[in-house]
Amino acid sequence: MALKTGEEYLKSLRELGLCAMVHGRLTEDLPGHPLVAPSTRAVAATYDLAQSPEAKDLLTAESSLTGDAINRFTHLHQSAEDLVKKIQMQRLCGNVTGCCFQRCVGMDAANAVFSVTYECDAGHGTRYHGRFREYWAMIQKHDLVVDGAMTDPKGDRSKRPKDQADPDLYLRVVERRPGGIVVRGAKLHQTGMLNSHEVLVMPTVAMRPGEEDWAVCFAVPTNAPGIRHFYGRQVSDTRKLEPGRLDVGNPEFGGQEVMTVFEDVFVPEERVFLCGETDQSGKLVERFAGYHRQSYGGCKVGVGDVLIGASALIARLNGTDQASHIKDKLVEMIHLNETMFACGIACSALGHPTAAGNYEINLLLANVCKLNVTRFPYELARLATDIAGGLLGTMPPAADLSDPSAGPLLRKYLAAAPVAEVEARMKVLRLIENLVAGAGAVAYLIESMHGAGPPAAQRIMIGRQGDLEGKMDLAKRLLGI
Ligand code: SF4
Ligand code: FE
Secondary structure (H helix, E strand, C coil): CCCHHHHHHHHHHHHHHCEEEECCCECCCCCHHCCCCCHHHHHHHHHHHCCCCHHHHHEEEEECCCCCCEEEHHHHCCCCCHHHHHHHHHHHHHHHHCCCCCCCHHHHHHHHHHHHHHHHHHHHHHCHHHHHHHHHHHHHCCCCCEEEEEECCCCCCCCCCCCCCCCHHCCEEEEEEECEEEEEEEEEEEECCCCCCEEEEEECCCCCCCCCCHHHEEEECCCCEEEEECCCCCCCCCHCCCCCCCCCCCCCCCEEEEEEEEEEEEHHHHHHHEEECHHHHHHHHHHHHHHHHHHHHHHHHHHHHHHHHHHHHHHHHCCCCCHHHHHHHHHHHHHHHHHHHHHHHHHCCCEECCCCEECCCHHHHHHHHHHHCCCCCHHHHHHHHHHHHHHHHHCCCCCHHHCHHHHHHHHHCCCCCCCCHHHHHHHHHHHHHHHHCCHHHHHHHHHHHCCCCCCCHHHHHHHHHHCCCCCCHHHHHHCCC
């Protein structure tokens, strides 16, 4: 079955039977847990959209490995048009869920590993690429969710992996056995790990000679023996445990971040895609980061659309929508949001084929895209906060609305324009709160800053790719010097 429905995905996840530490307790039945379920539903939306006639063109593709129809989240991009469709798909998913839908990291990792394994084999005579093709064809066939895992804890940032007091602070190979390897370490900030069937692990930085044990790329099921998951806290997350959904802000969907520990996990040989080839690790990091920096030009824009819509709506409900400064702020929000989208589209449209045959984005423009994403959502959030008004931070809880004596007072004193829509006004304010200061802000703001690397990482890449020498030549030629 190459295309699962959302329901079939949920069933497969339940069968996987992952468990994790959630708020201090080892917890099973994660898809049924009220804290986790919204994030699972967000991933399920990527399956349901692939079934919908209107979204099918964006959400599905023809597999380059098998020729079958597959979900685009498992696609190896075959053209610049594919890269553009990826961005459009992510914007659509952001529109539908209003949160991080978690499924992009595996897609971005796969596209990077696909081309790097090919080049590694060509340079080193290794046999990783064939293995990866086989592995990924299996992922496509079963329409699985893969968590792409890159970020190590990194310990003392001033020290290299091998110089850390504890060498496990960078995930590494601790044993080589016939038929496979044993790995130990941890990966932080794992978006959607508990909603994933598989995890594809990559090195976190460019390794140097002498750091062969840390130059490792492999895949294992998320329930492999030795793996332990720790569910991350998000602002106001326990609101999801309260009766009623109004105060959650986003009533249906949410994101998920996890810390995953690998305690001597065995990886069979056929799932090892890099092991000791230090010269390939930097390229893998750079390529994955490039694809993921492109991704943000789609997903954050999709969520931004929701925030702009909510801001316009609250202005209407407050009766401020005709004020010229409000109109101008909304225009500014649209301008910023579409600028990020334009960068996502541009780095995709100028994509190029790799030696392995899949398409890679324009790296310079992907880094420009992400650098804008480290700023613009913050400005969008500031403008949304401005438009919403102070009630955003002071509103009584939804529970008061249903109290016989408090409810009528809330309805009387929180009435605006039109008078009848107090509950709608509270809902819109909670949605804005969710995105600018609540659980949704983890993905919309913190992840915009740090996901796929912080701004300093993009600046390094822009400095490297910006061709300053070439630009100086232009000036020199013009001046005859
Ligand atoms: Fe996808 Fe965006 Fe979430 Fe990353 S932050 S997984 S790109 S939705
Ligand atoms: Fe991310």
